[in-house]
Amino acid sequence: MESISKLIEEDLKHLEMSIQKLITTKVSFIKEIVNYIIKSGGKRARPILVILSARLSGYQGDLHIPYAAIIEFIHTATLLHDDVVDNAKTRRGNSTVNTVWGNEPSVLVGDFLYSKSFELIAENGNHEIMKTISKATTALSEGEILELLKTSDIETSEEEYFEVIGNKTAVLFSAACEIGALLGNSDNEKRSALKAFGYDLGIAFQLKDDVLDYVSYDAILGKHVGTDLKEGKVTLPLIHALQSAKENEIAFAKKVLDKPNMTAKDFERVRTIIGKYRGMEYTSDMTARYINEAIQYLNVFEASPYKDALITLANHMLKREM
Amino acid sequence: MESISKLIEEDLKHLEMSIQKLITTKVSFIKEIVNYIIKSGGKRARPILVILSARLSGYQGDLHIPYAAIIEFIHTATLLHDDVVDNAKTRRGNSTVNTVWGNEPSVLVGDFLYSKSFELIAENGNHEIMKTISKATTALSEGEILELLKTSDIETSEEEYFEVIGNKTAVLFSAACEIGALLGNSDNEKRSALKAFGYDLGIAFQLKDDVLDYVSYDAILGKHVGTDLKEGKVTLPLIHALQSAKENEIAFAKKVLDKPNMTAKDFERVRTIIGKYRGMEYTSDMTARYINEAIQYLNVFEASPYKDALITLANHMLKREM
Numbered sequence: 001m002e003s004i005s006k007l008i009e010e011d012l013k014h015l016e017m018s019i020q021k022l023i024t025t026k027v028s029f030i031k032e033i034v035n036y037i038i039k040s041g042g043k044r045a046r047p048i049l050v051i052l053s054a055r056l057s058g059y060q061g062d063l064h065i066p067y068a069a070i071i072e073f074i075h076t077a078t079l080l081h082d083d084v085v086d087n088a089k090t091r092r093g094n095s096t097v098n099t100v101w102g103n104e105p106s107v108l109v110g111d112f113l114y115s116k117s118f119e120l121i122a123e124n125g126n127h128e129i130m131k132t133i134s135k136a137t138t139a140l141s142e143g144e145i146l147e148l149l150k151t152s153d154i155e156t157s158e159e160e161y162f163e164v165i166g167n168k169t170a171v172l173f174s175a176a177c178e179i180g181a182l183l184g185n186s187d188n189e190k191r192s193a194l195k196a197f198g199y200d201l202g203i204a205f206q207l208k209d210d211v212l213d214y215v216s217y218d219a220i221l222g223k224h225v226g227t228d229l230k231e232g233k234v235t236l237p238l239i240h241a242l243q244s245a246k247e248n249e250i251a252f253a254k255k256v257l258d259k260p261n262m263t264a265k266d267f268e269r270v271r272t273i274i275g276k277y278r279g280m281e282y283t284s285d286m287t288a289r290y291i292n293e294a295i296q297y298l299n300v301f302e303a304s305p306y307k308d309a310l311i312t313l314a315n316h317m318l319k320r321e322m
Numbered sequence: 323m324e325s326i327s328k329l330i331e332e333d334l335k336h337l338e339m340s341i342q343k344l345i346t347t348k349v350s351f352i353k354e355i356v357n358y359i360i361k362s363g364g365k366r367a368r369p370i371l372v373i374l375s376a377r378l379s380g381y382q383g384d385l386h387i388p389y390a391a392i393i394e395f396i397h398t399a400t401l402l403h404d405d406v407v408d409n410a411k412t413r414r415g416n417s418t419v420n421t422v423w424g425n426e427p428s429v430l431v432g433d434f435l436y437s438k439s440f441e442l443i444a445e446n447g448n449h450e451i452m453k454t455i456s457k458a459t460t461a462l463s464e465g466e467i468l469e470l471l472k473t474s475d476i477e478t479s480e481e482e483y484f485e486v487i488g489n490k491t492a493v494l495f496s497a498a499c500e501i502g503a504l505l506g507n508s509d510n511e512k513r514s515a516l517k518a519f520g521y522d523l524g525i526a527f528q529l530k531d532d533v534l535d536y537v538s539y540d541a542i543l544g545k546h547v548g549t550d551l552k553e554g555k556v557t558l559p560l561i562h563a564l565q566s567a568k569e570n571e572i573a574f575a576k577k578v579l580d581k582p583n584m585t586a587k588d589f590e591r592v593r594t595i596i597g598k599y600r601g602m603e604y605t606s607d608m609t610a611r612y613i614n615e616a617i618q619y620l621n622v623f624e625a626s627p628y629k630d631a632l633i634t635l636a637n638h639m640l641k642r643e644m
Binding site for chain 1: 352403406407425429432434436437438441445449452453457459464466467468470471
C-alpha cells in the first residue's frame, strides 16, 4: 500500500486540500461537523480508486481530484445517515456525529454533503459523470433500505445479501472507477472493465468488512466487534452457517437477532456456530474469488504502474485487518 | 385558484401521472412510503410554479412536467427529513412517516428521493437546470441547519430569521420559477425576474405559514397549532413582539421555548404577548409587502393568462387559511 501512496503522492496531497477547499458554506457549524468526520481517518479507498482509474485511463488533467473528493463527500454523507439509522455510537474509534451533536445535524449535514456534491458535479459539467454518480447514489439508498427491511431476518438468503451489499457498497466503488475511465475518455471496453473491477472490489471490500466484524479487535477496527449482529444485520458468515446449522442453533441465532441487547456470551455462541459450519472460511473464499475476478477485468489494460497499483489495492483487500 | 387549475388542467393531470411514473424502483417498500406522503394532499405549489413559469416563458415542450415532479420529489425529501429532525407526529392531518414506520425509512427514503431527482435531471441533461436545482438543495440544507442552530434562541434577530426562511423555503420556490424560465429559453432579464418573483413568493409563503401556526385550527391546517413554538422555532410574530416586550414577558417566552412540553396555557400566554405587540399584524403586513414586490417583478412580461395565474397565485398566498 505504501507503493500506492508513493505513486500518487502528489494527487493524494491535492485530494486532502481539495476536500478542505470544496466544502464552502456560510454555516461554520457545517464545516465543523464535516471536518470532524472526514478527518477522523477514513481510508480514502473510493477517492484513491478515482485517481488510479483516471491515471490508468491516461487522464492528464486535474479534474480527477475534485471528483475524488466528491466521491468521499458522498461516502461521508452515507456514513452520517447510516449512523442515525443504525443508532451507532462509535465510528473509526471516535464517537459518531449523532452521539456528539444528535441525530438532527447528522441528517442535515448529510443532506448538505449530498447536495454540495451534486452542485460541484454540475459546475464541472460532465454529463456522463453526473449520470454515473446519481445512479450510484440512488442504488445506494435502495441498498440501505433493502438492508433495513432485512434487519433481524434469519431467513435472509445469500442472494438477498449480495443484492444488499451490491447496492449499498459495490455500486459506489464501481462508480469511482467508472469516473476515472470517463475522465480518460476510455473506450466502452475499458470503461466496462473498470466499472466491473470496481464493483467486484466493492463486494470483496464489504465481504471483508463483514468478516472483520466477527473477528477483529476494537482497537484495530475502531469499532466494537459484533456490531452487525447486535444491529440485526445478517451477513454472509452467518447466512452460510445457518444453511447447515441444526434447528436449535438457528433458533438461538434468531433469538440473538431479535434481542435488543446482545451479551458477550450470546455473541460467542453465535461465533461458535459460525465456526462450526465454516462461515468465515466460506466468506473469505468468496472474497478471494471476487478479488481475483476483479483483477481479471484489468487484463484489457496494458502493463503500467497504475494497473499494478490497482492490483495491489485489490490484493490488499484480502489481507487488511481494518 | 380554480381558474389556475382550469388553465393548466392537462398539465396538472400529467403531473400526477408523472409523479407516479418517475418513481421507479425495485424496492416496493419505497413506492409505498413515497405514495403515502405524496398522495396525502400537498398543495403542489412548487410544481405549479414550474408549470406556470414555463408556460409564461413560452415553453411549448413537455419537459416542464417531469421537472415539476422532480421539484415535488425534492420538497417531499425535505419533508421526510424535517419530520425526523423535528420529531413531528402529524403532517397534513396524517401521521408522519417517522411515526408510522420509524426514523430509519424516513431518512433513507428521503435520500432515495434526492438521488432519484438528480438521476432524473441528469437523464434530461439540461446543465443550467441541474446547477439551479443543486444550488437550491444546498441552500435548503444550510437553511435547515441554520434553523436548527437557532432552536429556542430567544435572541434570534429578524435578519437571522429571514436568512433561515430564505434558504429553507424561498430558494426552492425561486428555483421552481427559474426552471420555467430556463425551459422557455428566456433572456436574462426575464429569468432574473421569475427567479426574484419565486424568491419573494417563497418568503411570503413561509411568513403566512408562520402566522397560521399561531392562529389556524388543527382541522384546517392538518397540524397542531403552536407546533413552531413547541419545537423551539422562533418565528417573526414572536421576534417582532419581543422587540417591544417587557422583561418579564421575554423571560416567560424564553421559559416556554426551553420547556420540553409546552402547555395550552403557555401557548395562550405567548399568543397574548404577540397580540399585545402586534406581531401578527406586522408579519401579515410584511407578507403583503413581499407579495406586492413579487408581483412587480412580473412587469417585464406581457399580459397573458399565465401571468394572471401567477398573480392570482401570489395574491392567494395572503388569503390562504391552510
